[in-house]
Amino acid sequence: MTGYACATQRLRPTEAAPHSPELVLGVEIRSVNSRFLDLGFRLGDELRACEPALRERLQASLKRGKVELRAWVEGRTEAAWRAPNSAELQKLLSMQDQIRTWLPHARELSVAELLQLLARTPPLPAALTEAASSLAAQVLDELRHARQREGERLVQMLHERLAQLQALAQQAQPLVPAQVEQQRLRFLERWNEAMGHTGADSSPAPAAAHERALTEATAYALRLDVAEELTRLQSHLSEIGDVLQRGGEVGKRLDFLIQELQREANTLGSKSSSLTLTRIAVEMKVLIEQMREQVQNLE
Template identity: 45%
Template sequence: MTASMTGFAAHSLNLDHASVNIDLRSVNQRFLELHFRLGDEFRALEPQLRELINQRLARGKVECRIGLTMPPAATLDNGLNPDILERLAHWQADVLQRLPGSAPLSVNDILRWPGAVQTAALSQDALNEAALAGMRAALDELVESRQREGAKLKQHILDRLAAAEAQVAGLAPLLPALAAAQREKLTERLHEALGEAGHERLAQEIVLAAQKADIDEECSRLATHFAEVRRVLNQAGAVGKRLDFLMQELHREANTLGSKSVAVETSRASLELKVLIEQMREQVQNIE
């Protein structure tokens, strides 16, 4: 299923007297880039968390936040960590001695200090298990979010693709008449330029000039690329880079079509194709 690189997920897992909160956000990025903001209790889990994300996502810039929330009642029951308090008191005395004008620590400052509030009721194993389980659930939500957005992007691309196919299909009935008109113009111009030159030379020049103006090959290649875009959009996994390459190929063929243009119809079709391809390319940049 086509997936966007943009998504969001939030998941909370309740424990005794606490909850583990996980937020995941992802945006566009050429490769997979991971950023973690973890509470002190979860820093050691980063390698495992990174592996879980690598298993589910292929591209995008992902920000992961994991924190522990404890209700006030649980905080009071657990009490304060005497080792941390003693260390803070020592540091504060040292600072005040060196900088007499400094403001002392407030109760709020102390309660917010990492590790100052004891969480002895929660074992580290329980916290780790909750964080990893919560990450798996959050990743499920993030993948679903990216797939929902990807479905919208896919439909947007398919709508533009159908319009581009219609432009090329509209040229097909005109090709014989355009080619005949071009040959007639070339014959007149070459007669004027070559004068009494041999008919064989004249015929050769007409054939060469007609070949340079023939757009049938470009139309065929465009149709082939259109079909490939549809096929890739229906593939599973990360298809963004493949689609980006196809957009480059489509743009190249549309440019060639414009450079060979000998009629208003082909010039107009080339311009419209470039607009549609650029609109598709903008959406492809969001696809994983």
């Protein structure tokens, strides 16, 4: 299921760490459709240690979807510039002389490089990991609410498709006996034509031939009977309606039922011998395919 949520939090210096810089912590979570749960993380270097806890939290809350969590820290780029003392400068000069003894072609340090080496980067707050986990939980709740709203819209759409499939199944039901009888008569007609082209000496007795023709015609017609397929299809439709009504984690269960629906609709179309029944089978497969695409979005 798709969804997006983002939040930021300002981290101010505390009494325990009065010299810590004022930071802005941000967490963003994106989710797109996927049959399975696929997690990705884009974390700043300061937040690498948070990944195991964040991964565990996402796995406990989400079951499907391609999910990407991005977290960052702003406000730490400026170092604390200060005037260097003579001892620090003497130490750097001594180190430079030692290096140039071995590497005489090495260039001397510039003023900017000296200032960069002597600059002190303020330490990060010790509670940064805890703050990141707390903010991620807040963003995850917002994402779940967004996915829930989308899920409600999908369930409504699925109920509409179910009603359309039920209507098509009811249209097909009266056509089944007529199709069976039509196929039986067609087989008898072809049998009689074949018998008419057979010599009298090699043909069986008329009564036996007629009896055999009726048996073969009935068996052939029954093989093309789609009553069982319609019964199973209606049973699957009822089960899908019950699953949607119960709610919860329904995605994988619906995946299986949609596959069964598709199988019955395919069989119905392959056995059809009338344009009306073929049209119904085609419309069913279109609706089932629409349901299949949306069911993959549900958890």
